[in-house]
Amino acid sequence: MYSKKYLLFLLLPIFQSFYSCKEDIIEDPEVGYISSDIKWIYKNMNESYLWQDEIKEITKYDTSSDAEDFFSQLISKNETKKQAVGLFSNGDTLFAEYHYSYMEENPNYTKSSEGTINTYGIDYLLYGVKDSNPTQYLARVLYVYPNSPAESAGVRRGMWILDVNGEKLSASNYKILETGGATVWNIYYGDLKIGEPNFTANIEASEYIENTPIIAHKILDNGSSHKVGYIAYNHFSTGAGGFDDKSWDNNLKDVFTDFKYQGVNELVIDLRYNLGGYLSCAQLLASLVIPNDKFNEVFCRLTYNESQKKKNTAVYFDNSVRNTSNLNLSRVYILTGEWTASASEAVLNGLKGSGIMSDVIQIGYTTEGKNLASEEIKDNNYKWILHPIMAYVANKDYYGNYANGIVPEEKFFIDETDTKVHQKALCDLGDENELLLNMALLDMGYLDSSSDNGSETKAISVSNNANMFPVYNSVSKRRVKGTIIGF
Numbered sequence: 001m002y003s004k005k006y007l008l009f010l011l012l013p014i015f016q017s018f019y020s021c022k023e024d025i026i027e028d029p030e031v032g033y034i035s036s037d038i039k040w041i042y043k044n045m046n047e048s049y050l051w052q053d054e055i056k057e058i059t060k061y062d063t064s065s066d067a068e069d070f071f072s073q074l075i076s077k078n079e080t081k082k083q084a085v086g087l088f089s090n091g092d093t094l095f096a097e098y099h100y101s102y103m104e105e106n107p108n109y110t111k112s113s114e115g116t117i118n119t120y121g122i123d124y125l126l127y128g129v130k131d132s133n134p135t136q137y138l139a140r141v142l143y144v145y146p147n148s149p150a151e152s153a154g155v156r157r158g159m160w161i162l163d164v165n166g167e168k169l170s171a172s173n174y175k176i177l178e179t180g181g182a183t184v185w186n187i188y189y190g191d192l193k194i195g196e197p198n199f200t201a202n203i204e205a206s207e208y209i210e211n212t213p214i215i216a217h218k219i220l221d222n223g224s225s226h227k228v229g230y231i232a233y234n235h236f237s238t239g240a241g242g243f244d245d246k247s248w249d250n251n252l253k254d255v256f257t258d259f260k261y262q263g264v265n266e267l268v269i270d271l272r273y274n275l276g277g278y279l280s281c282a283q284l285l286a287s288l289v290i291p292n293d294k295f296n297e298v299f300c301r302l303t304y305n306e307s308q309k310k311k312n313t314a315v316y317f318d319n320s321v322r323n324t325s326n327l328n329l330s331r332v333y334i335l336t337g338e339w340t341a342s343a344s345e346a347v348l349n350g351l352k353g354s355g356i357m358s359d360v361i362q363i364g365y366t367t368e369g370k371n372l373a374s375e376e377i378k379d380n381n382y383k384w385i386l387h388p389i390m391a392y393v394a395n396k397d398y399y400g401n402y403a404n405g406i407v408p409e410e411k412f413f414i415d416e417t418d419t420k421v422h423q424k425a426l427c428d429l430g431d432e433n434e435l436l437l438n439m440a441l442l443d444m445g446y447l448d449s450s451s452d453n454g455s456e457t458k459a460i461s462v463s464n465n466a467n468m469f470p471v472y473n474s475v476s477k478r479r480v481k482g483t484i485i486g487f
Contacts, residue, residue, distance in 0.1 A: 034063050038070050040382045041103070048377065049101075050389045051076035052305040067384060068103070075099050079372065079389050086472055087171035091128060091135040093471050100372055101388045106380065116208040116240065118179050121148020122155060123273065123475050125417055126174050127468040137169040138162060138468065139177055140417075142475065143216075143232070143273065143429055148209050153185075153201040158426030160188045162197055178474060179206040213237055213248055213277070216270070216429040217255050219262050226446040229264035229327070230437065231255060232429045233285065236277025236343040249284055256288045256325040267327060268440045269347075270335040270429065272364060273475050276342030279315065279373070286347050287318040290356055292328045295319045298396035299350045302373055308390070330358040333440040336408065337416070339475045341368030346393055348406055353396035361443065362408040363436050365415045369405035412439065419468045 039058075046055045054076050061073050079100045086094045122141050129136040139161040144151045163169060163186045164176050176183070182205045186197035213235050220228040233252070239245025259267070267289060283299050290297075298314045334348050345367050351360045373391040394400030407413065416426065416435050427434035432441060441447045 035067065037067050037383050038063055040379070041067060041071055041384065041386065042074070044377050044386055045071075045074045045388055048305070048308060048375070048388060048390050049074065049076075050305050050372070050391060051078055052307060071101075071103050071384075071386075072099075075101055083476060084472060085476070087174070091171045091471075100370065101374060101386075103384045103386045106378060106383055106385045117211045118206050118208050119145065119148065120177065120179065120183075120203055120206045121145040121150035121209065122177065124161070124177060124473070125470050126169070126472040127419070128471045130467045130469060135171070137171070137174060137471075139169060139174065140426070142426070142473075145209060146212065146215060149204040149207060150201070153203045154199070155185070155187070155201050155203075156189070157428050158189070159199070162186050162188055174472065178477070181205045210240060211235075211237075212251070213274075213281075214251060214255065218430045219259065219264060220430075220432060220441070220446065222446065224446055226266050226444055227262065227264050228266045228268060228441065228444070228446055229256075229259040229262075230268045230270065230430050232270035232272075234274050236274070236279070236281035236285070238278055238281060243278065249281060252281075252284065252288070253321065253325045256321075256327060260325060260327055264327060265329070266331070266333075266444050266446065267329055268333040268335065268437060270437070271340045271344040271347070272335050272337035272436070273339050274341070274344040275339055275368075275475070276344060276370070279343055279346060282343040282346045282350070283315060283318050284321070286350050287321050288326055289329055289332050289351065290317060290326065291330055292322055292326060294356050295322050297353065297356055299353075300346050301394045301396070301398060301400075302391040303394065304391045311391075314396075331361070331444075332357060332359075333361045333363060333444070335436045335440070336362055336364040336367050336406070338365050339368065339473075340364075342370045345370060345402060345406055349393075349395045349400065349402065352399075356396070361412065361440070362406065363412040363414070363439050363443075364408060365413070365417075366405035366407045367402070369403050371400040371402050412443075414439070417470055 042058050042061075046052065049055060055074060061070060063070065065073070080097055081099070082095050082097050084093045085096045088094055122144050124139045124141050127138050127140065129138070141155060141157055141159045141161065143157050144155055161169070161177065164173070165184055166186070167173065177185075183203045185201040185203060187199040187201055188197055189199050213233050214231060215234050216230070216232040218230050220230060238249050239247040241247075269285070269289075279300070286299055287295070295317045297317060299317050300315050302311075302313050302315065303309075304311045332351060334351075336344070336348070340348075348360065348362060348367070349371075351357050371393050372389045373393050374387045375390045377386040377388070392400055414436065430437065432438060432447065438447070442449050
């Protein structure tokens with residue numbers, strides 16, 4: 001049985017081994033003896049790949065290589081990027097190339113791996129300290145997963161982890177912050193100076209927790225005319241059980257239904273750490289925002305290669321939430337960062353389509369820059385599932401020229417990870433004093449710009465006021481998938 005599922009993928013090509021099997025060898029008139037899987041990979045890539053014109057005759061490739069190597073031979077430089085993936089033992093940053101297209105072994109059927117993750121419950125940014133010898137490393141907590149060991153131990157966003165089990169963080173041990181047995185973290189938490197630890201977190205062993213997309217949501221109400229809904233949404237996934245499970249979609253609708261019931265008239269969507277997911281989820285999120293009279297508008301457009309152009313399609317907003325969970329807003333604030341990618345960018349770009357919203361205000365940092373979609377290709381007669389890039393993504397106005405990222409307006413451009421500029425300890429997501437949310441609340445008039453709301457930044461001193469520089473982030477370890485367009 002041959003089946004396809006639309007996907008927008010952003011992440012590193014990680015191959016999960018579910019089983020092993022002996023590949024069938026066939027005799028081909030062009031290349032002689034060849035693996036049937038490699039022949040199948042070539043056929044589908046030659047038909048469907050967005051940069052189809054770059055695919056050469058099969059005789060030009062090394063068909064004796066294994067399937068993963070052969071697949072990588074077909075990948076265009078147009079989708080190849082570079083990112084920091086770790087550290088060398090001397091402290092230098094280790095970079096690796098990655099591409100959006102990937103393939104994985106086909107176990108005939110397996111549920112989505114999005115359901116649970118084994119973790120202590122944080123994502124973090126690792127900083128090195130310039131001119132320290134040996135190099136001093138500090139990990140800053142970007143956010144804490146709900147119902148995780150870290151949350152239970154009192155770990156909060158903005159804390160600086162100085163050492164683990166009494167051992168300073170180094171180029172060789174920093175990933176002990178991600179998963180493992182029971183551990184003790186010594187932490188500094190405060191605005192003025194990082195010195196001796198002032199908080200000790202006794203962390204239970206990492207465990208499998210539900211990888212829910214909604215990591216924070218609340219309603220902010222100070223009695224003004226602005227009642228603000230805030231939601232931090234971390235990935236576009238339908239449910240823990242895979243695409244056929246819509247429980248997380250339903251959770252998203254429930255949050256917006258409550259927003260609507262409580263009279264929310266301003267909205268802040270936090271997509272700072274959202275690397276992508278199903279396009280259907282992006283379509284749903286955008287549809288929960290727009291004015292009620294805009295449901296006949298195009299949310300996004302998909303454009304395939306020349307031989308597949310009959311598949312070019314327009315995706316409309318989801319009319320099923322009209323007059324139910326939809327907030328019927330004319331303005332929305334979207335918080336972004338360097339990890340905002342793929343389906344997240346499709347939401348931002350889609351809402352910016354002409355005539356849909358009066359104002360789409362982006363606050364934060366330039367997004368990843370992924371205006372590409374992939375489509376799952378699966379045939380249970382073959383060992384592999386392919387996820388090649390197959391289409392460009394644009395909004396209703398055919399605008400999709402953001403391969404270098406979507407940039408906020410200058411007055412809203414801010415890099416919260418740059419300690420030379422914004423050195424205040426990060427507040428909890430949804431806190432009125434949290435840097436990016438605070439900017440949104442000030443702009444909309446929820447907060448009085450003349451009042452002291454605590455959002456001023458204060459200097460952090462490490463060693464002799466040495467500058468810190470980011471060398472690794474754990475958010476990028478989730479670059480397995482980007483945006484999955486499933487309908």
